[in-house]
Amino acid sequence: MGRVVVEKKPTSRLLKRPTRLGDDVYNAIYSQLMSQEIPPGGRIGVDTLVRQLGVSQTPIREALSRLEAQGLVVKTHLIGYSAAGQMNREKLEQLYDMRMLLEPFAAGQTAIRRDENLLKDLEDRDAEMNALPVADRTLAYGRFAQIDGTFHDLIALGSGNLLIQETLARLHTHVHLFRLHFHSRATTDANQEHSRILDAIRARDANAAECAMRTHIQESRNRFLASFE
Known part of the structure; x- marks a missing residue:
């Protein structure tokens, strides 16, 4: 009888998908900063976060480095991490003046150039x-700030003007704004204003897009100025 050759199946070498632990830790600290659970200028203890979040120091330090790059966290030699100081009224007014100059124009250009893939990304954001859960308002508020920033970044990208995109990205506008005043109107009213901007971009109506963005920025200015009253 001939020998029976049993063909060995190759050992599976599929890599496991990486966990999202780093993102989860980042989002948890981000939401604490947004809601001022960690107040502006407050010390951020790595060991305290280890106990709170039940993770090792490594993902916490990685998250703090990301937050430092965004200007939300400051690292001081021999002292450690602390939350960045709060924006004052003068800085807020200057930031909105800059936004008013750049973002309506960017929205108009995005409407003219309307890219279907970018439009889909805007609709998804x-x-x-609109679908954020209300069970944990603190976490939802921080997540809203992140998505809102991405929404505006996409419009800047869609304008085709890299200088506008880079300028707005460097300001980290939404990161700092949402720390000023923790309230529901910053999300519910903004959602309605975003819808009008999206409608104008879908219709390729540059004038309507500029107008909708200008109104959104002015209303946002009014909302956040309330933190100084």
Whole structure:
């Protein structure tokens, strides 16, 4: 009888998908900063976060490095991490003056150039903001700030003007704004204003897009100025 050759199946070498622990830790600290659970200028203890979040120091330090790059966290030699100081009224007014100059123009250009893939991304971000759960308001508020920033970044990208995109990205506008005043109007009113911007971009109506963005920025200015009253 001939020998029976049994063909060995190759050992599976599929890599496991990486966990999202780093993102989860980042989001948890981010939401604490947004809601001022960690107050502006407050010390951020790595060991305290280890106990709170039940993770090792490594993902916490990685998250703090990301937050430092965004200007939300400051690292001081021999002292450690602390939350960045709060924006004052003068800085807020200057930031909105800059936004008013750049973002309506960017929205108009995005409407003219309307890219279907970018429009789909905007619609997805808009849907995410409208669908955020209300069970944990602190976490939802921080997540809204992140998505809102992405929404505006996409519009800047869609304008085709890299200088506008880079300028707005460097300001980390939404990161700092949402720390000023923790309230529901910053999300519910903004969602309605975003819808009008999206409608104008879908219709390729540059004038309507500029107008909708200008109104959104002015209303946002009014909302956040309330923190100084």
